[in-house]
Amino acid sequence: MQTTILDTINSPKDIKGLDMEGLRQLCAEVRDYMVACCAVNPGHLGSSLGAVELIVGMHYVYDTPKDKLVFDVGHQAYAHKILTGRREAFKGNRTRKGISGFPKMDESPYDAFGAGHSSTAISAALGLAEAARLQGRQEKVVALVGDGAMTGGLSFEGLNNAGGSKANILIILNDNDQSIDRNLGALHNYLLKLTTGSTYNRLKTSLWNRLGQTKLRDTIQKMTKDTKSNLVRKSGGALFEALGFRYFGPIDGNDIEQVVFALQRLKNLHGPRVLHVHTKKGKGFKAAEEDPTTWHAPGKFDPETGERLSTGKGDRFQDVFGQTLLDLARADSRVVGITPAMASGCGMSLLAREMPDRFYDVGIEEEHAATFSAGLAAGGMRPFCNIYSSFSQRAYDQIVHDVALQHLPVVFCFDRGGLVGEDGATHHGCFDLAAYRSIPGITIAIPKDEKELRDMMHQALAAENGPWIIRYPRGNGEGTPWRDQPFSPIPAGKAELLADGEQIAVLAAGPFAYRAVEAANILKQETGVSPIIYNMRYLKPLDEEALRTAASCRAVVTIEDGSLKGGLYGAVAEYMAGLDRPVPVHGIGIPDRFIAQDTQAAQRAECGLDTAGILEVLRKLNKKD
Numbered sequence: 035m036q037t038t039i040l041d042t043i044n045s046p047k048d049i050k051g052l053d054m055e056g057l058r059q060l061c062a063e064v065r066d067y068m069v070a071c072c073a074v075n076p077g078h079l080g081s082s083l084g085a086v087e088l089i090v091g092m093h094y095v096y097d098t099p100k101d102k103l104v105f106d107v108g109h110q111a112y113a114h115k116i117l118t119g120r121r122e123a124f125k126g127n128r129t130r131k132g133i134s135g136f137p138k139m140d141e142s143p144y145d146a147f148g149a150g151h152s153s154t155a156i157s158a159a160l161g162l163a164e165a166a167r168l169q170g171r172q173e174k175v176v177a178l179v180g181d182g183a184m185t186g187g188l189s190f191e192g193l194n195n196a197g198g199s200k201a202n203i204l205i206i207l208n209d210n211d212q213s214i215d216r217n218l219g220a221l222h223n224y225l226l227k228l229t230t231g232s233t234y235n236r237l238k239t240s241l242w243n244r245l246g247q248t249k250l251r252d253t254i255q256k257m258t259k260d261t262k263s264n265l266v267r268k269s270g271g272a273l274f275e276a277l278g279f280r281y282f283g284p285i286d287g288n289d290i291e292q293v294v295f296a297l298q299r300l301k302n303l304h305g306p307r308v309l310h311v312h313t314k315k316g317k318g319f320k321a322a323e324e325d326p327t328t329w330h331a332p333g334k335f336d337p338e339t340g341e342r343l344s345t346g347k348g349d350r351f352q353d354v355f356g357q358t359l360l361d362l363a364r365a366d367s368r369v370v371g372i373t374p375a376m377a378s379g380c381g382m383s384l385l386a387r388e389m390p391d392r393f394y395d396v397g398i399e400e401e402h403a404a405t406f407s408a409g410l411a412a413g414g415m416r417p418f419c420n421i422y423s424s425f426s427q428r429a430y431d432q433i434v435h436d437v438a439l440q441h442l443p444v445v446f447c448f449d450r451g452g453l454v455g456e457d458g459a460t461h462h463g464c465f466d467l468a469a470y471r472s473i474p475g476i477t478i479a480i481p482k483d484e485k486e487l488r489d490m491m492h493q494a495l496a497a498e499n500g501p502w503i504i505r506y507p508r509g510n511g512e513g514t515p516w517r518d519q520p521f522s523p524i525p526a527g528k529a530e531l532l533a534d535g536e537q538i539a540v541l542a543a544g545p546f547a548y549r550a551v552e553a554a555n556i557l558k559q560e561t562g563v564s565p566i567i568y569n570m571r572y573l574k575p576l577d578e579e580a581l582r583t584a585a586s587c588r589a590v591v592t593i594e595d596g597s598l599k600g601g602l603y604g605a606v607a608e609y610m611a612g613l614d615r616p617v618p619v620h621g622i623g624i625p626d627r628f629i630a631q632d633t634q635a636a637q638r639a640e641c642g643l644d645t646a647g648i649l650e651v652l653r654k655l656n657k658k659d
Contacts, residue, residue, distance in 0.1 A: 039063055045119050046093035046144075057094065057290045061086050064113050065318040071125055072112075073337040076456075077135055080322045080329040082112035084210045084288070084313040085180065089113040091293035092176060092206075095301055101174040102146035102162050106155030106183040108136030108460075109330070110208065118144035128456035130632040136460060150460020151425065152398045153186025155179050156193055156205060163201040174301060175201075180208025180313075182375055185397030196306045197278025204300055205279070205308045208287060210315040210326075274308045287311030327378055351506045354484045354516055355447055356381025358491045359418055363389055366495065368416040372396060374403045380420040380449050400425050404432035404444075411442040416495055423448040423463025423505060430469060433501070438473045443500030445491070451480075451505040452544070452595030453624070453638055458631030463505075464624045467543075468600030470503055471574055477502045477526050478573040480543045480594075484511040485519060486571070492521040499526075505544075507595065509634060512548055527575035535564035538655055539584035542593040543570050543602050546643060550593055553648035563656050565591075573602055581609050589655045590619045595643055598623040620651060 039056060040063040042048055052060060064086050072079045090113065092103055098118075105111045115133060116124050120142065126132030137145040147158040159177035166173040183189060184207060196203060271281030282300060285292045296309055315330075316322025321340030322329035334343040363369040363385055370392045371385045377395050386393040396403050400421055407417040421429065426448055437444050451463040470478060479494070479502065481487040487506055494502040529541075532551055542550040547569035558564045566587065568580045584590045590610065594602040603621030610617045622642045629637055638644050642651065 040067060040116075040121070043117055043121070046098050046117060049090065049094050049117065052094070054291055054294070057090060057294070061090050061290055062318070064090070064116055067116060067121075067124075068112050069319055069337050071127065072332075073335050075125065075127060075129065076331065076333045077112070077127055078109035078331045079112075079319075080316040080326045080332075081107065081109040081180070081210065083319055083322055084315045084317045085110040085178070085208060086113045086317070087288050087290045087293050088178060088206060088208060088311065088313065089117065091290060091297050092178070093117055094294055095297040096174055096176065099143040099146070102159070102166075102176070103144070104147045104155045104159045104162065104175065104177045105137050105149045106177060106179040106189075107152050108149040110178060110180055111137050111149070114144070115142075118142055128458070128631055130630070130636060132631070134458060134631060135456065136458075148460075150457070151428075152183045153188040153192075155183070156189055156196060156203075157191065159203050159205070160192060160196045160199070160201050163203045164199075167202070175203045177203065177205045178208060179205055180210055182398050185375070185399055187399060187401055193274070193277050193279070197274075199278075200305055202304050203306055205306070207283075207308055207310045208313055209284065209310060210313045271308070271310065279306045279308045281308050281310065283308075283310030284312050285309070287313035288317050349484060349516070350381075350510050351484065351487060351508070352379065352381035352449055354381075354487050354511065355420065355449070355491070355506075356384040357517070358488045360384045360388060362418075362491060362495055363392055366416065368414065369495065370394065370410060370415050370417050372403050372407050372410070372417055372419040374398055374400045374421060374425065376420065376422060376425075376449075380422070380447070382420055400429040401432050404429040404446075405436045407444045407446075408432070408436040408440065408442050411437075411444050411500070412440070416443060416445070418445045418447060418491070420447040420449060422461070423451040423466045424454075424461050426463075426466060427469070433470070434473055437501045438476050441475060441500055443497070444502075445494040446501060446503045447491070448503060448505040450508040452507045453629060453634055453641070453643075454508045455634040455637065456631050459628040462624075462629060463507075464597050464629070466503075466505055467573055467594060467596035467602065468604065471600065471605060475499065475501075476574060479504045479524075479526070480571065480573060481506055482512070482542075482545050482547045482569050482571070483514040484516040485514045485522075486524065487511075488516050488519065489522050489524050490571075493524050493526070497526065507545065512545060524571060527572050527577055529571055529577035529580040530569040531567075531580075532569050533564065533567040535566045537563060537587055538565040538589050538591065538652060539587040540565050540567045540591045540593065540648075540652075541570050541580065541584060541602065541606060542567065543573065544595060546593045546595060546648075549643070549645045549648055552645040553652055556645075556649055557652045557656065560653075561656055565652060570602065573605065576605055576609070578609075581606065585610060585613055585615075585617050587617065589658070590617055591648075591651060591655065592619060592621050592623070593643070593648060594621075594623045595638070595641075596623060597626070599626055620655065622648060622651060 039060045123133045128135040136150045138148050155177040159175045163175040274281040315326035371382045372394045373382050375398045377383045407419040410417045454461045479490045490504050540550045550567050554565045592603045592606050598621045607619045
């Protein structure tokens with residue numbers, strides 16, 4: 035691939051000498067480069083394609099990294115990475131020892147604040163702006179908020195605080211074809227030029243200073259505010275004005291000239307401001323424009339035709355969840371599905387298509403999703419609330435106080451449990467087992483394969499007690515037949531004996547029960563020793579019969595793709611420590627550190643969660659007297 039301008043851009047300083055035609059050409063080249071890289075090294079493409087002009091414009095107008103750019107939803111930031119000295123490194127985006135797919139403070143001084151999850155930018159930008167003020171630094175702070183992040187509750191908390199302050203921050207609301215409202219055309223353009231103009235703002239400030247704190251000033255201000263509010267209300271700005279922000283826009287965020295014009299005029303205004311921009315998700319790549327949901331993270335594809343390349347693998351856990359939920363909803367009118375903006379990712383789009391009145395996508399609002407589910411359960415429904423494990427951390431308080439404390443029959447299905455691969459530390463579902471195990475009255479189920487996930491969903495619906503958490507990994511299952519299979523009861527707290535044996539007991543959670551069997555078979559071939567292996571199925575309640583059997587051995591091994599501290603290892607170690615003859619427990623799982631981006635297979639190997647890693651532990655324990 036040949037470029038012209040992009041080859042010369044090694045930092046934002048190299049952008050500033052370009053004229054408008056050069057900026058347009060740069061935007062086109064950045065898009066082409068992004069598509070070419072992501073075609074062979076998959077990433078989050080659609081959002082970043084839509085934000086190119088915004089990012090080029092911000093680096094053109096502002097003095098980064100002195101001025102701070104804060105991203106909400108790091109999926110938008112690919113152009114930012116390419117323009118800030120990481121053009122070549124972008125080819126290894128999201129790979130082992132490569133750059134992160136999200137802004138990361140210890141990766142570059144241009145990444146003012148890390149962003150893997152959503153709705154954090156306004157709060158972080160306000161903190162950065164206040165830190166600069168308190169330390170006497172003349173810095174500009176801009177928060178780029180988009181891709182649905184404004185639906186998150188933290189965004190509104192940040193808005194409420196920032197609007198009531200005099201903080202010098204600009205929030206760019208990237209409305210990527212999920213429009214707040216329509217553009218007002220000529221009138222809107224006139225108002226934008228007027229209200230951002232230096233003459234207007236200089237006269238306005240001079241007038242208020244001359245009038246002083248008088249009743250006349252208060253009257254004129256009220257008249258001005260009322261008139262302006264009536265106008266901006268039609269362009270979607272009433273909410274921001276009510277919260278204390280000055281609202282500007284909307285503008286076409288894919289028109290670099292409009293972007294630069296607006297940013298130049300807003301740069302030297304003071305106080306909290308909002309610039310509302312419209313962009314097109316997937317801009318510049320036809321397939322992504324036509325299907326932005328799929329092309330949010332499309333995997334590998336042909337950059338010329340847009341054809342996505344199939345992996346040829348079997349069913350994913352999310353497919354099992356989606357079909358089983360639909361089957362349960364068909365059989366039981368109480369069943370409803372709730373997801374915080376992850377319908378396709380979690381498989382709930384099947385329910386959405388067939389039973390839209392029993393499907394709720396609440397936006398990026400995990401806290402609301404949990405309490406809304408609690409209300410549905412209190413009203414007699416049986417909600418299945420699907421949240422990615424990592425994102426469930428935001429709803430911890432609601433799960434405790436609104437669901438568990440009231441014993442409500444909400445079934446939380448935590449997708450992407452454990453190590454998730456290339457998204458890295460921001461998205462691993464490492465802490466769920468340890469976090470939720472301490473909650474009284476909760477049932478935590480960990481299926482080993484597709485059939486067990488299906489059966490556990492049936493079991494949760496049939497259960498009289500609540501709440502339940504069913505937690506499963508990202509990706510494909512073990513190939514176990516599950517479609518149209520009859521329901522097999524799996525009582526809560528009942529483990530499955532996979533292999534009888536002696537000396538060493540292996541207690542495994544989830545798909546790693548299969549890896550344990552593989553490792554034990556090799557050990558038996560080598561030494562003749564056959565460990566006892568349990569598929570634990572439930573972290574809470576634990577099968578005490580299985581634990582008593584394990585306690586008769588000379589060593590116990592626990593296996594889980596969650597934090598060792600406090601998870602299955604913690605639970606089993608606590609049990610064994612209370613015995614008259616404590617048994618040593620060796621834990622295999624995620625250690626006390628953040629695991630870097632890599633393939634899932636490599637991450638699991640790093641943590642000893644593959645067959646080879648388990649076998650190594652079994653060999654060492656077998657050699658001990």
